[in-house]
Amino acid sequence: MENSILSIKNLHKKYGKVHAVNDVSLDIYKGNVYGILGPNGSGKSTTLGIVLNVVNKTSGEYSWFGGKLETHDALKKVGAIIERPNFYPYMSAKENLELVCKIKGVDYKKVDEKLEIVGLIDRKNSKFKTFSLGMKQRLAIASALLNDPEILILDEPTNGLDPQGIHQVRDIIRLIASQGTTILLASHLLDEVEKVCSHVLVLRFGKILYNGKVDEMVSHNAYFELQSNNNQKLIEALKNHPELDNYENNEEKIIAHFKTQVDSAELNGFFFEKGISLNHLVKRKQSLEEQFLTLTNSTETQS
Amino acid sequence: MKRLLAIELQKIWKNRASKVLTIGYFVILSFIALIASIKFDIGIFKFHLAEMGIFNFPYIWHFNTYIASFLKIFLAVIIVSMMANEYSYGTLKQNLIDGMSKKELILSKFLTIVLFAGISTLFVFVMSLFLGYGFSSYTEIGIVFSDLEYLLAYFVKLLGFFSFCLFLGVLIKRSAFALGSLFIWFIFEKISYGILKFNIYNKNPKVDDVYAFMPLESMSNLLIEPFTRLNSVKNLQEAVGENSLKDYDVHLSSILIVLIWIAIFVYSSYIIIKKRDL
The missing domain is CATH 3.30.70.100 (Alpha-Beta Plaits)
Known part of the structure; x- marks a missing residue:
């Protein structure tokens, strides 16, 4: 398929006796907004961890962009934030993003552009450790956007934020979605997925309960x-x-x-x-x- | 390669603690020169270290590299914490997600270690050259640049020690615990050696042969202590009737053993990162 961004087939992950991801399959095509929905501990983050090269799969397959690239090279075309924002606390926002530029091989001039989008341009020289959680999360989004990714993966992007922070982050997500970027959003917050996503995968105990369009799931009942x-x-x-x-x-x-x-x-x-x-x-x-x-x-x- | 080094150096250089330690390391390294000024005048007994021949070529190569290698612990702290920080900040995960491969990650750390060891070696070389020309009794080119294998041994020794630190940092994830285990391993090597050599095998030299393969022992075998090699000390020893026939040379076999340890440490670090769920 020409527009395939990510294809997951029969993925399994076992932590000892715990079957964290059980036979998950998912296809992601360009231009849609996907949601992975499930209560805490249902295997959302593990699934994302596997495709993002930080968790080792037990069995199954996944391939990025039709399998033409090695995972780490494919990830240079992906923007992802997982669980909590991970940056070097002693570096400023700008320096942290420049480091990501070095890793992804992106021009430094993107730094200011993306800081502008998330509204952190005024704080670009402040150290990361002085940031509030909301600002950290927005910096993480800026970092994920640096390479103008083909797909943006967000794992619990509003977790732990105050209502204002949630609102800001959702606005940013909506803005990015409106520009045609493919988004994969994992969340346990249902209205978040309902508001933003067109397709949804519902997970529980690592198993797929529902995989399809959000409207079909909703109108069915x-x-x-x-x-x-x-x-x-x-x-x-x-x-x-x-x-x-x-x-x-x-x-x-x-x-x-x-x-x-x-x-x-x-x-x-x-x-x-x-x-x-x-x-x-x-x-x-x-x-x-x-x-x-x-x-x-x-x-x-x-x- | 330049990209990987640039990434790693930014991480270290922007961290104030690492920066202070690095600068401190080179400042203290240059304090070796101050040994030259150690001078005691107690009545008729005159003691001037610089005039006892410690800065004579080619002995100075041995002496300075040996003294300088004590300071490696400063850089070891930086290396262990640069690895442990990646775990505690969660940036190890983030670097991978941002598109670094696990191989590149370990390679970038290893290149940093090589750079540290290389700069230290260069620093000691230049400093010794200056000190030697200042105090040495012989300054003929042939003598000045003889016995340079001590510099190679110094470089390999640092590289080996830093690789060990990197490995412990990767394995243990916490800088304090990693440094603690380094110390415990050191004690373990020393005590087990003592017990085997003097209690169980009754001073059998085979014990030394086996221990030459232990990581820290093999590194310390690269540079044997230079003090008993000094003429004045030798004379003193002969006077009390102790004939020392110690071998002070740098042996190819010791270098090879340490190189093998370096390969083991770096490769196991990679395997750990590869197998571990981060």
Whole structure:
């Protein structure tokens, strides 16, 4: 495939008895924003560590850019930040970025340009150790952008930041995504992935639970909130609907799940025929968070 | 290669502690020259070190390299901490992610070590040349530039010691513990040698032959202490009836053993980095 950036096939990683990454496969193509979603310890960082050459795989394959380059050379075209910002505390922001330039073989003039993007140009001569966590994280993003990477990999970029810091980092990510850079974002924060990503990989205990588009995952489980003046009668009618999966009587409102896609107007007509007029009818998509909990809980009960 | 050195030197030079230690090392190294001014005048007994022949060519090569090699511990601290810091700052991981290969990483450290050893050797060479021309009784070119193998031995000795430090830094990850283990290893070599030689094998010279292969012992065998070689000391020894037939030469075999240790240390460092999940 021409636009393949990263391809992971049947990757496994065992730490002793712990199977941290279990048969993970993933293909990343140019121009999309991918999310890896999973609770803490689900294998997100390990998976990224393997493709970034810092963790050794137990078995499986991965290849960068169609396998034309050695991993360390491929990484020169990648920008990545993992877990926490790692820099030399005794060097200034500028010196740290210049060091990264030396490693990646990038011109020094990129340093100021990228510091500008993350809003650290005024602090470029301050030592890294004087930075707040938010500034450190932004410096890490600047560092990852130095080589104008084909793909930006972010592992928990907003972890531990205050709301303002989270906002700044998300704005930067959105800006970068809007410029067409491929992004791979690992997070345990669902709304973060929902807001930014087009594709998502859900991991739990190192296993893939879901791999596909975010919208498909979300729209798959749409449900209705219903309410009428006589809820009892409404429930009776609802039970007769051929596509009904299940329903909950949630105080005032009735939540109805259907086996297939049901149109709102169609449903409204269905009740009207039965002589029930609704005073509330809303089609809701399950948020990624609820979706995620359903996915992860169902495997928990299985195992 | 230039790129790798530039990366490593920036890391060391921007660190104030390393910078102070490096400068301190060369300043103290040049203090060897001050030995020349050691002078005691106690009544009729006159003691002037510089006039006892320690700065005579070619003996000065042996004397200065031996004294200078004591100071290697300064640079050893820098080397151990340059490796241990990479772990504690998480920059080892970051360097790899930024596109350095594991081979390049070890190579950049090794090149730095070679540079340190090389500059030290050059420094001692130039200083000895000046001191020698100032105080030596013989300044004929043929004599001045004889016995230069002591400089080679000095270079190899530093390189071996620094490679050992690098290896310990890679293995142990913490500078204090790495230096501690270096010291423990030193004690271990000395004590086990003492026990084997004097308690178990009853002064059997074979013990020396075996210990010539131990890392620190092989490095110290490169430069034998030069003091008993001085004419005045020799005379004194003969006077008390002790005939010393010590061999002060630099042997090719000792150089080879240390070179093999260097290869082992550097290669194992690479293997550790390669196998370890960082």
